[in-house]
Amino acid sequence: MELRPYIDAVRHELALAAATGGDDARELAERLTAPLESAVRLALLDALSEAAAEITRDLAPGSVDLRLRQREPSFVVTPAPAETWADPASPATAPAPAPASSPAEDEAMVRISLRLPEHLKGRVEQAAARDGVSINTWLIRAASAAADGDTPRPSFTNPATGGGQRYSGWVR
Numbered sequence: 762m763e764l765r766p767y768i769d770a771v772r773h774e775l776a777l778a779a780a781t782g783g784d785d786a787r788e789l790a791e792r793l794t795a796p797l798e799s800a801v802r803l804a805l806l807d808a809l810s811e812a813a814a815e816i817t818r819d820l821a822p823g824s825v826d827l828r829l830r831q832r833e834p835s836f837v838v839t840p841a842p843a844e845t846w847a848d849p850a851s852p853a854t855a856p857a858p859a860p861a862s863s864p865a866e867d868e869a870m871v872r873i874s875l876r877l878p879e880h881l882k883g884r885v886e887q888a889a890a891r892d893g894v895s896i897n898t899w900l901i902r903a904a905s906a907a908a909d910g911d912t913p914r915p916s917f918t919n920p921a922t923g924g925g926q927r928y929s930g931w932v933r
């Protein structure tokens with residue numbers, strides 16, 4: 762995405778406004794255009810980043826990332842995975858799980874702090890990289906799948922309560 766036309770439009774509007782103020786205002790506007798260009802570029806990048814984050818929230822478990830290359834932004838869209846589950850004994854496949862529901866329009870996004878053991882954080886980073894998504898997007902997908910019951914939940918017995926060392930659940 763080329764930001765130059767937007768920056769030039771702001772520069773043009775500033776020049777038009779300064780022209781009504783006379784020569785001193787026009788000279789001042791010319792001196793301000795160079796520092797303003799950096800500020801306008803940064804403001805546009807912030808707006809694009811915010812838009813990408815908002816779209817990602819609506820696309821979950823898909824995502825939109827903003828990348829910057831040679832001072833120009835570009836969007837990378839990662840659609841939700843279209844997984845199909847197959848029974849090895851049967852040629853037919855089950856339908857793909859339904860995508861996670863997006864928050865309602867009036868529902869606010871919330872921020873939480875999540876503390877992970879360092880070894881688990883590394884595994885999460887690797888899984889997110891393998892899927893080509895951000896860690897945040899990967900965690901949203903995992904939480905959504907677990908909350909929707911897409912994966913069996915293990916049940917654990919507590920040895921302190923006399924449950925012994927018996928564990929049952931699902932392991933991949």
